[in-house]
Amino acid sequence: MAPEVVERTHGSEPRRTAAENARAKHDWCRARRPDASILAADTVIEFEGRCVGKPADLREAAGQLAAFSGKSHTVLTGAAFSVPGGPVQERITASSVRFRDLGPADIDEYMSRVTPLDKAGSYDIDQHPELIIDSFVGSRSNIMGLPSSVVKEWMALR
Numbered sequence: 001m002a003p004e005v006v007e008r009t010h011g012s013e014p015r016r017t018a019a020e021n022a023r024a025k026h027d028w029c030r031a032r033r034p035d036a037s038i039l040a041a042d043t044v045i046e047f048e049g050r051c052v053g054k055p056a057d058l059r060e061a062a063g064q065l066a067a068f069s070g071k072s073h074t075v076l077t078g079a080a081f082s083v084p085g086g087p088v089q090e091r092i093t094a095s096s097v098r099f100r101d102l103g104p105a106d107i108d109e110y111m112s113r114v115t116p117l118d119k120a121g122s123y124d125i126d127q128h129p130e131l132i133i134d135s136f137v138g139s140r141s142n143i144m145g146l147p148s149s150v151v152k153e154w155m156a157l158r
Contacts, residue, residue: 001029001032001033003024007021007042008020008021011051013051014051014076017044018043018076018077019090021044022041022077023078023080025040025041026038026081026082034084035084037081037083037084038080038081039151040079040081042077043077043120043142043145044075044076044120045073046094047068047071047074052064052120054122055122058111058117061111061117062111064116064121064122065107069100069102070099070101071098072097072098072099074094074095075097075138075142075143077092077145078090078092079093093147093149094142095136095138095139095140095143096138097133098133098136099132100131106131109131113127113128113131
């Protein structure tokens with residue numbers, strides 16, 4: 001299901017943002033499917049003390065990519081899981097990503113190959129990461145938007 005919730009952003013509280021949005025998505029699904037196991041997630045970026053979400057337009061996307069140039073940021077994924085009649089379990093997973101030094105031509109090339117608009121921080125580690133990412137530490141699947149280790153742990157509870 002694609003939850004129809006308004007995603008909230010708490011500018012200086014990225015962990016809170018990811019956790020609240022994941023829980024809101026979970027609760028929306030639970031209200032419609034009380035008989036189902038529910039797993040919901042939300043991914044944001046913590047960069048220089050603030051929360052970076054999805055860009056509003058291509059200009060903002062280019063600005064986000066330029067800001068990350070040569071720097072590291074943290075990808076935070078909030079996840080919420082429950083089985084029918086059970087309590088909601090929540091988790092935040094963090095991974096660090098370091099960007100290559102990017103010039104305007106690098107950003108233009110990346111944006112010509114990847115649609116950045118529905119992605120926290122305007123990028124996707126699965127789409128041409130060689131153009132923008134220097135390295136990462138932590139869970140690659142978390143950077144993609146859903147940490148597999150957490151999912152595996154919770155699926156064992158089903």
